[in-house]
Amino acid sequence: MSFGTAGLRATMGAGYDRINDLTIIQTTQGLAVHLIETFGMKEVVERGVVVGFDIRHNSERFAHLVTAVLIGRGIPVKLYSHYVPTPYVAYAVKKLKAIAGVMITASHNPKEDNGYKLYWSNAAQILSPHDKAISGSILTNLKPWPWSWDTDSVTNSPLISDPYADISQAYNSELSTIGSRFITNRCLPHKVLYTAMHGVGTVFVQQAMTAMSLPIFSLVSEQCDPDPDFPTVSFPNPEEGDAALEIATRTADQMGIPLILANDPDADRLAVAEKVSGKKWHVFSGNELGALFAWWALKNYKYNNSGRDISKMCMITTAVSSQILRSMALKDGFHFEETLTGFKWMGNRFIELTAAGYDVTFVYEEAIGFMYGSVVYDKDGISACVAIREMTSWLYDLGSTLSHQLQEIYSEYGFHLSMTSYYLCYDQNTILKIFTRLRTNGTYPVKCGPYKVLSVRDVTVGYDSSTSDNKCVHPLTPNSEMITFQLDNKCTLTLRTSGTEPKIKCYREIVEAPGVGSREELLEILYQTTNVFIENFLQPEANNLIPQQK
Numbered sequence: 001m002s003f004g005t006a007g008l009r010a011t012m013g014a015g016y017d018r019i020n021d022l023t024i025i026q027t028t029q030g031l032a033v034h035l036i037e038t039f040g041m042k043e044v045v046e047r048g049v050v051v052g053f054d055i056r057h058n059s060e061r062f063a064h065l066v067t068a069v070l071i072g073r074g075i076p077v078k079l080y081s082h083y084v085p086t087p088y089v090a091y092a093v094k095k096l097k098a099i100a101g102v103m104i105t106a107s108h109n110p111k112e113d114n115g116y117k118l119y120w121s122n123a124a125q126i127l128s129p130h131d132k133a134i135s136g137s138i139l140t141n142l143k144p145w146p147w148s149w150d151t152d153s154v155t156n157s158p159l160i161s162d163p164y165a166d167i168s169q170a171y172n173s174e175l176s177t178i179g180s181r182f183i184t185n186r187c188l189p190h191k192v193l194y195t196a197m198h199g200v201g202t203v204f205v206q207q208a209m210t211a212m213s214l215p216i217f218s219l220v221s222e223q224c225d226p227d228p229d230f231p232t233v234s235f236p237n238p239e240e241g242d243a244a245l246e247i248a249t250r251t252a253d254q255m256g257i258p259l260i261l262a263n264d265p266d267a268d269r270l271a272v273a274e275k276v277s278g279k280k281w282h283v284f285s286g287n288e289l290g291a292l293f294a295w296w297a298l299k300n301y302k303y304n305n306s307g308r309d310i311s312k313m314c315m316i317t318t319a320v321s322s323q324i325l326r327s328m329a330l331k332d333g334f335h336f337e338e339t340l341t342g343f344k345w346m347g348n349r350f351i352e353l354t355a356a357g358y359d360v361t362f363v364y365e366e367a368i369g370f371m372y373g374s375v376v377y378d379k380d381g382i383s384a385c386v387a388i389r390e391m392t393s394w395l396y397d398l399g400s401t402l403s404h405q406l407q408e409i410y411s412e413y414g415f416h417l418s419m420t421s422y423y424l425c426y427d428q429n430t431i432l433k434i435f436t437r438l439r440t441n442g443t444y445p446v447k448c449g450p451y452k453v454l455s456v457r458d459v460t461v462g463y464d465s466s467t468s469d470n471k472c473v474h475p476l477t478p479n480s481e482m483i484t485f486q487l488d489n490k491c492t493l494t495l496r497t498s499g500t501e502p503k504i505k506c507y508r509e510i511v512e513a514p515g516v517g518s519r520e521e522l523l524e525i526l527y528q529t530t531n532v533f534i535e536n537f538l539q540p541e542a543n544n545l546i547p548q549q550k
Contacts, residue, residue, distance in 0.1 A: 003027060003135040004479070005126055005344050009106050009115035009500045012058060019114045024062045025148045027116055028069040028102070030138030034130070035075070035099055037137075039121070043099065047121070048076035050101035050163065052089040054200055054266045055226035056114050059083070059104045064151040066102050071159040072147030078163045079154070083226065085200050085267035086117065087380040091174075092167045094123035094377065108197075108237035108264040109501065111230050124347035124377045168204075171375065172211035178373035178383060179212060180296075180390045182303050190396045191257040192389065195220035195248045197236045198227040199265025201381065208382050214389050218257060220248050230265070234549070238262040238271030239368050241283045243549070245273055249281045259392055259402075263381040269368045270384040274402050282403055286366040287322035287418045287509075291409050292402060293372055293384075294325055296391045297362040298332060305359075310334050314358040316346050319459070319474060319484070320494050320507040321366040324409070324416040327511070331413060340459065340474050341482070341496065343369060347377040366420060366507065411514065415522050418509035419530065423538065423545035426502050430543050434504070435460070435481045435495070438537060445485070449532035452488040459483075485537075491529045495538065504545065506534065 001010050001017045008027060012019045035044050049070055053063035060083070067077045078096060080088070086103050093101035101119035109115070118134075120126045126134075147153065154160060194217035196202045202224045209216055222232050230236040238244050248260045258275040273283045284292075294315055301313050313334040315325050318341045329336035335358060339345035346363045353360050354374070363371035369379030372387040395405055410416070425431055438444065442463070444456040455466040459482045464472040466486070481504075482496040494507040510526045534540065540547065 003030070003131060003138055004499065005128060005131045006342070006499045007116045007118045009109060009113060011112050012114050019062075019116070021062075021065055021149075022144070024065050024116065025069055025144050026138050026142050028066045029141040029145060029148065030134050030136075031100070031102070031118070032070055032073045032075060033137040033141055034134045036073075038133075039099060041074070044075055047097055047099040048078055050078045050089055050092040050096065050098045050119075051104075052080045052084045052086075052092075052101070053104040054086070055083045055228055056104075056106060056265075057111070057228045058114060061151070062104045062114065062116075063102075064154045065148070066104070067154050067160065068150050069145065069148045071153060071157045072145060072150065074159070076159045076161070079160050080164050081162045082164050083200050084164070085204050085382060087268055087376045087378065087382055088167055088171065088204075089117075090119050090123055090376045090378045090380075091171050092163050093119045093121070095167060095170055096163060103266075105266040107266050107268065107500075108235070108239065110235065111228060115500075119378075122348070122351055122377070124351060125342075125344035127344055127348055168207065172207055174375050175208055175212055175383060175386055178375065178387055180300055180394065183390055183394055190259070190393055191255070192217045192259045192261060192392070193220060193248060193252045193255065193257045194218070194385075195223045195245075195260070195262045196226075196267070197233060197238060197244070197262060197265055198223050198225070198230045199236065199263060199267060200226060201263035201267035204267060204382055205263065205385050208386050209389065212386050212390075214386070214393070217261070218255060220251050222247055236265050238264055238269065239286070241271075242281070245271065245281075245283060249273065261385055261388065263385070267381045268379045270370060270381040270388065271368050272388060272402070276403050284402070284406075285418065285420070286364070286368040287324065287416070288406055289368065289370065289388075290317065290322060290364040290366065291324045291416070292391065292406060293364060293370055293387065294328055294362055295405065295409050296387065297372065298328065298334070301359070301361050308359075312357065312359055314353055314360045316349055316353075316360065316363040318342070318346065318365045320482075320496060320505075321364065322416050322418050322509055323492075323511050324413060327413045327416065340477065341365065342499065343371070343378045346371070350374070350377055366418070410519075414514045415512045415517065415519060416509060417519065417522050417526055418507070419526065420505065420507050422498070422503040422505045422548050423540055424502055425504055425543070425545050431481065431497060431504065434538065434543060435483065438483055438495075445537070448485060448487055448529075449536055451491070451529060451532070453485050454488055455486045457484040485533075487529065489525060489529060491526060493529070493533050504538065506530070506538065508533070
């Protein structure tokens with residue numbers, strides 16, 4: 001187990017490759033040394049570190065160990081007394097001007113896992129070279145300091161304060177910055193069902209709705225209370241779609257509710273499902289929700305800034321997300337940027353663009369991670385709940401739906417149809433073999449079955465055949481695999497390894513101009529292309545890959 005920009009995430013248990021008391025202590029000792037070396041003891045003491053935890057097994061204990069290490073070194077800690085969503089740690093770093101923030105969570109991973117997520121002094125996730133420096137500090141501070149095991153000190157140290165009440169009030173107050181000014185009736189009776197997936201979300205989403213004068217949701221009773229065993233789901237990840245939302249859709253059918261909102265266990269992601277034509281449920285993909293949020297952000301920006309140059313508005317997404325934001329930007333004139341995968345890249349780029357005078361209104365990644373507004377410099381499932389609740393209230397009041405509005409977006413900007421799936425692979429040698437075969441000493445495939453490869457982008461080695469110098473515009477990522485192929489049938493396909501799970505992810509999208517092709521025709525092309533791509537490039541059977549459960 002090694003420390004990276006995503007922090008740590010692994011199964012809990014004994015050993016240096018597991019999350020346990022010792023590895024939490026060693027990681028925090030390395031962090032403390034790096035903070036002092038980077039900022040100096042005076043600034044570290046003045047600003048302190050925020051520490052939060054979710055409801056997983058051992059999360060509170062791990063947070064107390066983090067705190068014990070830091071206060072033993074003389075570093076003040078703003079330790080939440082209560083479990084919190086991950087966005088509350090990121091927000092507290094921003095609001096309190098802390099030197100760093102640590103969140104003990106494994107997000108949507110299985111119940112056996114836990115993790116260590118780190119925010120830097122700018123309230124965004126860390127980037128290199130800090131991850132390498134912290135990793136180095138960990139390795140030179142492996143022996144626990146005398147006080148590092150002393151969790152009893154957490155109960156009575158003057159270096160500890162509880163930010164819970166102040167941050168809860170401030171966060172909910174700041175949500176007003178993302179509210180829609182043209183919605184006059186904020187108490188519409190449209191019914192919405194909410195599930196926290198046994199995580200932390202229920203109480204925090206309810207507080208946010210109250211703060212925004214929006215109706216409280218109905219709840220999936222079996223899943224609304226925190227439970228670290230996640231007893232009703234195989235995977236506590238709403239990104240899994242129909243399988244993860246089975247109880248929610250059944251409950252909504254029984255209650256006659258047409259809309260479901262679901263947070264993952266640490267409430268930084270949001271999934272949405274809507275009853276289509278009163279018959280079947282449609283679980284929106286992250287890219288579909290991204291298109292809807294972008295449309296809503298653009299509509300609100302134009303309403304609120306009638307005299308402002310639209311080119312100063314900006315949206316950001318990742319290299320594996322849909323190209324819908326790019327298409328919208330080309331048509332409407334706002335600024336668009338694309339980063340590598342993950343909010344560590346987008347959150348830091350948001351800060352840079354804001355400093356340059358841009359109004360960054362929306363940031364998203366296809367893995368149902370949304371940053372609507374600037375309350376938190378990371379994905380935030382709570383503020384996303386508020387925004388989608390306002391959006392649906394306005395649409396439903398007009399007699400429309402999210403599904404209908406999505407089709408309106410495609411009518412204006414053209415179809416952008418995408419799919420994402422993954423295969424599990426626990427053997428690093430197999431992963432290396434797959435990607436080495438595709439890049440074969442710099443010679444990439446020129447065909448994918450019957451389809452011609454128009455361009456290849458390999459961010460692992462920094463190659464891009466579509467640029468004049470064949471260099472990728474994105475930063476080199478030699479420690480992770482990601483290759484993108486653009487084909488001659490309007491399809492773009494990417495293979496990428498996950499940074500937090502043993503997965504090889506496959507992203508694909510087909511894009512057409514407005515008025516060209518039908519949804520069914522384009523989906524058939526995408527299905528056929530995907531089958532050929534996976535059979536020829538990924539070779540799951542030959543490589544003993546485990547397909548995603550459906």
